Amino acid sequence: MLRGNLSVQPKPAPALTEAERHLRTIVAKAPVVFFALDEEGRFTLSEGRALQKLGLLPGQVVGQSVFHLYSNYPNLIRDVRRALAGEEFSCLTELADVGLCFETHWAPIRTKDGKPAGTIGVAVDISERSKDERARDQAETLYQSLVEQLSAVTYIAELGLEGNWRFVSPQIKKLLGYSPSEWLADSTSWIRHVHPDDHEVVKLAEEATLSGNSFRAEYRIFRRDGSMLWVDDSGSLVRGPDGQQLLHGVLLDITDQKQMQSRLEQTERMEAVGQLASGIAHDFNNLLTIIKGYSSLLLERNSEGRDGHAAKEIRQAADRAASLTHQLLAFSRKQTLQPRVFDLNTVVRGLEAMLRRLLTENVELAIETAPELGFVKADPTQMEQVLINLVVNARDAMPKGGRLTITTSGHAGRKELSESETIFASPYVALCVSDTGIGMDAATRARIFEPFFTTKEVGKGTGLGLATVYGIIKQSNGNIEVESEPGKGSMFRISLPRIEHEPAPSKKPMTVETPRHGTGTILLAEDEPLLRELGETILKQAGYKVLTAGSSDSLRTLIAEHPGEVDLLLTDVVMPNMSGPELVRIGRKRWPKIRVLFMSGYADDELQDLDPDAGFIQKPFTPAELTAKIAEVLAGRD
Ligand SMILES: Nc1ncnc2c1ncn2[C@@H]1O[C@H](COP(=O)(O)OP(=O)(O)OP(=O)(O)O)[C@@H](O)[C@H]1O
Numbered sequence: 229m230l231r232g233n234l235s236v237q238p239k240p241a242p243a244l245t246e247a248e249r250h251l252r253t254i255v256a257k258a259p260v261v262f263f264a265l266d267e268e269g270r271f272t273l274s275e276g277r278a279l280q281k282l283g284l285l286p287g288q289v290v291g292q293s294v295f296h297l298y299s300n301y302p303n304l305i306r307d308v309r310r311a312l313a314g315e316e317f318s319c320l321t322e323l324a325d326v327g328l329c330f331e332t333h334w335a336p337i338r339t340k341d342g343k344p345a346g347t348i349g350v351a352v353d354i355s356e357r358s359k360d361e362r363a364r365d366q367a368e369t370l371y372q373s374l375v376e377q378l379s380a381v382t383y384i385a386e387l388g389l390e391g392n393w394r395f396v397s398p399q400i401k402k403l404l405g406y407s408p409s410e411w412l413a414d415s416t417s418w419i420r421h422v423h424p425d426d427h428e429v430v431k432l433a434e435e436a437t438l439s440g441n442s443f444r445a446e447y448r449i450f451r452r453d454g455s456m457l458w459v460d461d462s463g464s465l466v467r468g469p470d471g472q473q474l475l476h477g478v479l480l481d482i483t484d485q486k487q488m489q490s491r492l493e494q495t496e497r498m499e500a501v502g503q504l505a506s507g508i509a510h511d512f513n514n515l516l517t518i519i520k521g522y523s524s525l526l527l528e529r530n531s532e533g534r535d536g537h538a539a540k541e542i543r544q545a546a547d548r549a550a551s552l553t554h555q556l557l558a559f560s561r562k563q564t565l566q567p568r569v570f571d572l573n574t575v576v577r578g579l580e581a582m583l584r585r586l587l588t589e590n591v592e593l594a595i596e597t598a599p600e601l602g603f604v605k606a607d608p609t610q611m612e613q614v615l616i617n618l619v620v621n622a623r624d625a626m627p628k629g630g631r632l633t634i635t636t637s638g639h640a641g642r643k644e645l646s647e648s649e650t651i652f653a654s655p656y657v658a659l660c661v662s663d664t665g666i667g668m669d670a671a672t673r674a675r676i677f678e679p680f681f682t683t684k685e686v687g688k689g690t691g692l693g694l695a696t697v698y699g700i701i702k703q704s705n706g707n708i709e710v711e712s713e714p715g716k717g718s719m720f721r722i723s724l725p726r727i728e729h730e731p732a733p734s735k736k737p738m739t740v741e742t743p744r745h746g747t748g749t750i751l752l753a754e755d756e757p758l759l760r761e762l763g764e765t766i767l768k769q770a771g772y773k774v775l776t777a778g779s780s781d782s783l784r785t786l787i788a789e790h791p792g793e794v795d796l797l798l799t800d801v802v803m804p805n806m807s808g809p810e811l812v813r814i815g816r817k818r819w820p821k822i823r824v825l826f827m828s829g830y831a832d833d834e835l836q837d838l839d840p841d842a843g844f845i846q847k848p849f850t851p852a853e854l855t856a857k858i859a860e861v862l863a864g865r866d
C-alpha cells in the first residue's frame with residue numbers, strides 16, 4: 229500500500245468561494261475519503277479525514293493514476309473499471325495488508341452529451357466495525373462447533389413438564405433418534421419420553437431451579453426405538469430476549485456409568501450378605517454337629533419308644549437345618565467344592581431324564597448341546613444342582629406351560645462382544661437356560677441372587693435357589709447373567725472358563741469297611757468345648773484312645789509332652805492362633821507318621837494349601853460319618 233511517500237506534490241489550490249470553503253471544511257472533517265477520478269483513472273480529488281488512515285494528505289494523490297498506485301489490490305482495480313464504465317454501486321474495499329476496510333460508494337460522472345467522464349466516490353472507513361463483526365463471526369463458529377461437536381445435547385427450553393423447547397442441538401438425533409425439528413415440533417409433550425417413575429425427579433429439579441439453584445436431574449428417557457437411556461440433565465435459567473426465563477441446559481448420556489455403578493452396588497451388596505451368611509452358617513455348623521451328634525448317640529442307645537422317637541425328630545430337624553446351612557455356605561462361596569475337569573454336555577445329557585420328570589406336561593423341553601464344547605473345571609454335583617435350580621424356577625415361571633430351552637455353547641474369548649455381557653478374555657463355555665414364562669421386572673431382577681429373596685407364596689420358595697447358583701458359579705470362577713422382561717420370559721446365562729486339556733482319569737474313592745472297633749490314639753484339637761466333648765465321646769465309643777486340646781497352647785504342650793505314639797490328628801482347619809499347615813508341621817515333627825484329618829464348616833482359602841495327604845470332613849457330620857472317615861484316613865497308614 230502506498231502510504232505518504234508520493235513523488236508528486238499537491239497542486240496549488242485555486243481561490244475559494246465562501247460556500248466552497250464551508251463545504252471543504254465539512255469534507256475535511258468527515259471520517260471518510262472523498263475522491264474523484266477522470267476517465268483515465270487519474271485522481272482529480274482526494275479529501276477527507278480518513279485519508280490519515282492511508283497515510284495521505286488531502287490532495288496528495290491528485291494527478292496520479294489509481295491503476296498505478298493501487299496495482300496490488302486487484303479487487304479495487306476491478307471496482308474502478310466498473311465505475312469508469314459508468315456503473316453506480318456500493319462495495320467493500322478491503323486493504324487487508326494494512327488492516328483497513330472501507331465501504332465505498334461509486335457514482336459515474338458524465339459529459340454533457342452523456343459519455344462517461346470518470347467517477348466520484350465516497351469511502352467510509354468501517355475497519356473497526358468489520359473487526360467486531362469478524363470477531364463475532366468467529367465466536368459464533370466456535371460456539372456452533374462446540375454445540376454441534378460435543379457428545380452432549382444442548383438445549384434451550386421453557387421450564388415446566390410441558391415447557392416448549394426453543395432450541396436443541398443436532399446430537400438429539402444420535403441420543404434419542406429424533407431430528408431437532410421433529411423434537412422441537414412435539415416438544416411440549418417431551419415429558420412423555422421420560423420414564424414415569426422419574427417425572428417427580430424432573431419436577432423437583434425444576435422447583436429447585438425456580439428458587440435460585442441450578443437445574444440438575446438424572447433420569448431415564450426412552451429413545452424413539454423404545455430402548456431406555458439414563459441421562460444427566462443440567463442447566464441454568466437465563467433471561468431470553470422476550471424477558472422470559474429460559475433453561476439453557478445440557479443432556480449427557482450416562483447409561484454406561486449407571487450400569488457399572490449398579491453392577492458394583494450389586495456385587496458389594498452380595499459380598500456383604502455373603503459375609504453375614506457365612507458367619508451364621510459357620511456357627512450353625514458347629515451347633516448342628518453337636519445336635520446331630522448327641523441325637524445320634526441317643527438313638528444308638530435307644531431307638532425305640534418315645535425317647536427314641538424324640539431323638540429321631542431332633543436329628544431330622546437338624547438334617548433339614550444342615551441342608552439350609554449348606555445352601556447358605558454355597559451362596560457365600562465357602563462350601564467345600566470338589567472340582568473336577570469334565571464335559572458340561574455330559575452333565576446336561578445325564579440330567580435330561582430327571583429334568584423331564586420335574587416338568588409338567590405342558591412344558592416343552594429342548595436341549596441343544598454344542599459339539600466339541602471343551603471342558604470346564606467345577607464340581608459336577610454342584611453343576612447339577614445349578615441346572616436343577618434354574619429348571620425348577622423356569623417351570624414355576626410357566627404355570628400355563630411354555631418352552632424351556634437348555635443350550636451349551638463354546639466361545640472364543642473376545643472382549644468386544646456386547647457391552648452388557650461380562651466376557652472372558654480367554655475361551656469360555658456358556659450354559660443357557662431360557663423360558664417363555666412370566667419374566668421379571670427390573671426391581672425383581674436386581675434382587676434375585678440375594679438369599680431369601682422370593683416372590684413365591686409362603687411355603688413355595690425359600691429364595692435360596694438362585695443364591696446357591698450364584699455362589700457355586702462365582703466359586704468356580706464363572707459368571708452368571710440374566711435377561712428378562714415382564715411377560716417376555718427369562719434367560720439365565722452361565723459362563724465358565726474353558727479348559728482345553730483332557731480330564732485326568734478319576735480316582736475311585738477308597739471304600740473302607742468301617743471297623744467295629746477302632747485302634748490307635750487320636751489327638752483331637754477343637755476350641756468349641758461342646759464339640760470337643762462330643763468328639764471325645766464318639767471316638768472313645770468307637771474304641772480309640774483320645775487326647776484333647778482346646779487351644780493352641782495346650783496343643784503345643786501335649787505334642788511336646790505326651791510320652792506315647794499318636795496315630796491321627798483330628799483338628800479344626802483354623803485353631804485360634806495357629807493355622808492348619810503350622811499345626812501339621814509341629815505334629816509331624818514329633819510323630820513323622822501321624823495321619824491328619826481336618827474338619828471344617830467351610831472351605832477357607834487355606835484349605836487349598838493343606839497337606840495333600842490329609843483327609844477332610846465337612847461339618848456338620850454324624851458320628852457314623854466321622855468314624856468312617858477316620859477309618860479311611862487311618863487305612864492309609866503304612
Ligand atoms: N425363570 C424365572 N422367571 C421368572 N422369575 C424368576 C425366574 N427365576 C427366578 N425368578 C425370580 O427370582 C426369585 C428368586 O428365585 P430363587 O430360585 O432364588 O428362589 P425361589 O425359587 O423363590 O425359591 P427356592 O428356589 O429357594 O425354592 C423367584 O422367587 C422369582 O421371583
Ligand SMILES: [Mg+2]
Nearest residue numbers: 617621693694
Ligand atoms: Mg428357585
